[in-house]
Amino acid sequence: MIVCNIDWPAFLARHDLTWTDIGEQWEQGAFLGNGMLGAMIYKDASGSLRWEMGRSDVTAHFQIPMFDWADPRLPIGDFLLSPVGNVRQEQMRLDLWNAEARGEIVTDRGVIRWRSLIHSVDMGLLIEVRAEGEEIDADLSFRPKHGVSPCLEFYEPVHVSREWLKAHTPPEPVVSCEGGIHCAVQDLLAGGDYATAWTEQRDGDGTRRLWATVANSWPRKGAASHAIQTVRDIAAKDVDGWIESHRAWWHDYFPRSFVSISDPYWESFYWIQMYKIASATRSDRALIDSQGPWLTSTPWPTCVWNLNVQLSYWPLLTSNRGDLGESLYTKLDDSIATLRMNVPDLCRRDALGIGRASSCVDLNSRTSAGWETGNLTWVCHNYFRHYRCCMDQDMLRDRLYPMLRGAVNFYFYLMEREDDGTIHLLPTHSPEYGQGTTRDANYDLALLRWGCATLLSLAERLGIEDERIPDWRDVLEHLTPPPVDESGLRVGRDTPFDKSHRHFSHLFSIFPLGLLQPEIEEERELAKRSIEHWLSLDDELQGYTFLAASCMYSRFFHDGDRALDLLNQLKDYIQPNTMYKENGPVIETPLAATESIHDMLLQSHTDPNRSPVMQSVIKVFIATPKAWDDVVFHNLRAEGAFLVSASRADGITQWIRITSEAGERCLIMTDLKQPVQVEGARRFDITPRSGGIFEIDLKAGETIVIADSSDIPDLTVKPVPHVPGATSNIFGMPSDTVPLKGGRPAH
Template sequence: MMKYLFTFLVAAAYTLPLTAQLKPSHNLSFPMLAKRWDEAIPLGNGIVGALVWEKNGRLRFSLDRVDLWDEREALHLNKYSFKWVEQQVLKKQYDTVQRAMDVPYEASAYPTKLPGAAIEFDISSFGGVQSNVLDLATAINTVKFRNGTTLTTQVYATAPIGGFIFSNITDKQWEPQLLIPNYNTGASGTTANSVDGFGLEKLGYEKGTVTKTPGRIIYHQPISEGKYYEVMVWWEHLPGNKVTGNWAISNNKPAIDMLKNKTATWGSHTAWWARYWESSAISIPDTLLEKQYYREMYKLGSVAQTGAPAISLQAVWTADNGNLPPWKGDFHNDLNTQLSYWPAYTGNHLKEAATFTDWLWKTRTANRKMTQQYFAVEGLNVPGVETISGYPMGGWIQYSLSPTVGAWVSQHFYWQWKYSMDAQLLKEKVYPYLHETATFLENITRLENGKRKLPISSSPEYHDNSIKAWYLNWTNYDLSLAHFLFTAAAEVSAAAGKTEEAKHWKSIGVQLPALDANETGLTVAPGENLGSSHRHFSPYMSIYPLALLEDKTVIKNSLRHIEKLGSRAWVGYSFTWLACIYARANEADSAVKQLQIFASNFCSPNSFHLNGDQKGGQYSGFTYRPFTLEGNFAFAQGIHELLLRTRNGVIEIFPAVPDSWKNVSFTSLRAEGAFLVDAEKKNGEIVKVKIRSEKKNTLKLRLPGGAVSEYKMAAGQVKEFDFKK
């Protein structure tokens, strides 16, 4: 067995570059193991993940693999069409649509993400936990016990394998036990809603088998459609009272094949995380926000690595509570996937951001099939709720089958190009994707009296799934996405040398009406103001993330109206999204306040976004705790929006930093145009700015209170501005 164990040796701690600001104080550090799965230490590499916690007095690794899915069809979309839905709306017979297309999501446990299994260790003889630390710099979790035993564990960054070491161990009772999900316990499986998670028994799987041999346990679980997955743990005693082991999860192939992986080593793992943290860094005087920021960026590196699919609701940390994950752990494209990638661009993590666009590119065939089948036009749209393979799952169809989802996810292709200026990427993926999504939106809209409109429009999640959620005029949500898509399609077409096509998209954009606004700012739709507190800021898309709206009065009125309605119906991501909107309006103190509320009230001790207010409803009427990731990542982008912004091609340094933040700095944040920026502010004054251009380009720069300056930059050129007197 020795030859199969991967290198996992205790080495000196990795030292970050002097420019980085990652500190030991940012680590997750506790005097005990968590007693809940959603407070556990999170480890992951985009493909597999683990949660380290304590259950019933035993140390537990909750194991997960991101592509464990039951993709059986619950929504039979071939029976229905967007035109049929429009007809039912016009006939006011919408209950037929609800029964046919909304109900299957809640009526069936599948399609769904699946949990993996768990490993447990008997730690009763270890004398209790002395310390439990996740070192963010190396993504290593170390648990020290009072009797001198130490556990060191990780999920390798470079292979779909987990590893662990017990040092100074003499007790033979510690050896791992493999705990399998309760697919076949005989329980009723009556948990009956997607938020709490359906009971696993509802899936109807055959009973899995567990095979034990010395130093090895393998669990084989048949799932749907003749497929299976396997979980394997293997370990070995080494001299010096040390035990080393590994675990793996395979999808539809033998887990023992994972033994052949030779890339899982301590060196490759720590080197990967070293490169990741070298990509960028920030330093701000608010210790709560700085700590939360680095924990969010750690999670981004743990769930968005090359080769992984897009970030789903929980990514590699599926709930370990005997049920399926909240909302089936699916891919929600009515904000969840989009918000999850916001910080990757300014944060200089384009490889991590590419896991979204690569997945969207990979699932185009399934998305195109849905588009032609349901919308009955050429072009490309994307389901608002879909499986890992890109198939629609249904739910409230105003959003799960919205005609503008493709427009929103297209922004991430656009950003990939704008932040990298990669000509090959533009030609091979960005232009084709935007061309196809814009073609769809042109085909699905109609010209009436010279103006283009959707047959029916909606605004997530206003009026839920009732007939009132459909509007016969544009909502500002759909309209702002249409404005963005046709403008972006024109820009990328021109950049790709498609001059006539660029003119065409501009002409289509001119046919769109203006966004609707009144004394309350942006409305939901003409004649309807946002009437109550609402968690989804869909009417305000044009402020952020689309950055279309420049009218300061409309933006100000919108924010005052949001404030008037209050936050009782918000969840955690509402606060972080609003922080980005405030930052774009240069209302720095308000932006910071939203970030502070999120970090203080809406996160688990391990920093997971739990949606509800965990302090008894201090800010929100939602006090539940379903874990999803988008609020975490929108938080990180909220920090970026304070520090660096690109607006209409102009880079703005410290555009929304509070006056109280006297000492602020960042290194290697990325701006549109393929510029990497360092900046430092001391005693309230900017003392240094350094900008490196990755491509030949014109740098347009604005410092706070200053005019725009322009500089011609060659590829690789660095320009420094020293303001010290």
């Protein structure tokens, strides 16, 4: 029997972010969130400690022509803790297990000790302050920001008149106070408003507590009354009980799965992302846009659908936290009418689509025949994996199947058949390649082929005689092969890949769709040539380039050493608090890097080449780098609705446990030469198949443990020791690190 010996508070404490010097940049701060309300804590230019507030659904519902990509998120304001004296020493810690920040500020006038949290369920922020000396008079205040699109900061409006700008700008926020509760209200040009409310309490022992919230109302106004009532409600609660209820959510969340590796950098990074993703979204709250609930100055205050949204949700499936992904999939389901209006008039009878950018509230984002036609189909690949990990048949029939069908239908308006019978695509755009509009774009060819193959599999499973089945089969039989040249996969028929490009859109047949087959030597060589050519043109590569390339080497070549080498190159882009920025801050890349870690431990991706058979292989430690000689994971999730646990010591697999939730066919690839059952409620058949694969006759609800001999190994799940000399608490701005390029700690 598996025994979990994990001291969760102690384990996560070694991954807490710590600061002995608090920086003045967003990417240097401590972040709190509950999937809607967020705060980034860092130093203000004035020397005050600031809580930069955000709420994911606060948007303009209005676009400024020539500036905004879509309805933008809007800034809210900052809570400020301003010492009386001059700061001599300061420290801060982000406690992952309890999801709270705390710190100390020592000045020449006294000491301030503080802690802060955003409640896991309630829309409430708490800042608690205890002070000594003259710092008992430290100021706690709110500085509202004007609710203007952040894009105006990046695209200076020098070419428009002051009158034009005023007509496209809402009024300044209005601050009032009634009954001890302050409120800052920002009216919107498109109707509605949002409001920040706060109040301060003082206990007899000198403890000060600031309670705050942000409320949003659209299209009618009314945010102020809602915000004031929320503050009144949370401030009346028993503080200790309120904090315990907050912690209870997090203490239930973290143990859903467990990963420990001997590499302290990536282990810490991994667990901070698990904290970050649950701070950024919840199943019933806003979907993740480019910054999550931590909006700051940025040129991208929107959802971006040609990569950012998809990558942001990658951490959730293998980590067994997929319910949080419902924030995306429910929003898609609720937006069918909008997705239909996003495609050209001619296509609206049966097609769905989404363009490059939208708000997280309204998915209005028009696309066209020559633009990014495949974005929704790519999102459906996420949706499909979400289904495969839970095997919810109602979700498949009522939600995923019609969504994917509509996305693929869009392509049928963009095809032409040449005289030889081959089907080609009209010009479409390969994200985000300059001059990337081309016939037979590899991005779209791959998505179309994957979509048709997957729809055939889903129709087979559902027993649906869909009228489109002959069309999907026709595409699979006659669609033109991917355009290639001596360097590998081209951008498309008319466009070679001949300049640096951060996006992997032209490589979709390799990753993430898995259309090329590594067991076919010609396709294996094509994949290798294409990836290395992509990486060799390095002027415009960015952080997510390397996490994607890492996944390619793990999945396609099972080369864990090369995968880790590529992932390590991401370190140059990781900021002190594990956030990420290019022209502006975005959050998808660090989140998605957890998929690179997962792929080095456990893989289970459904093979589209076997359509209409829906089949995946559970691959355990087949791409684990030699440097990670000790690894343990528990209750990671594999496609087919399997929960998988495994242990590796000194580079050798010790045992693997598999639980089937849905009774899907159980195929496993492992470095165990001849797996032997060591635990299980009955004697299971373990049958060798071709390609180093074994089949286990596991039924729904059954569990098996296998090892390389019948001797029962140590089945304890516990943190593995780190490499000798390794430090803990790597992230933040601890005393023994200095931020380098991209914020990578250097010891």
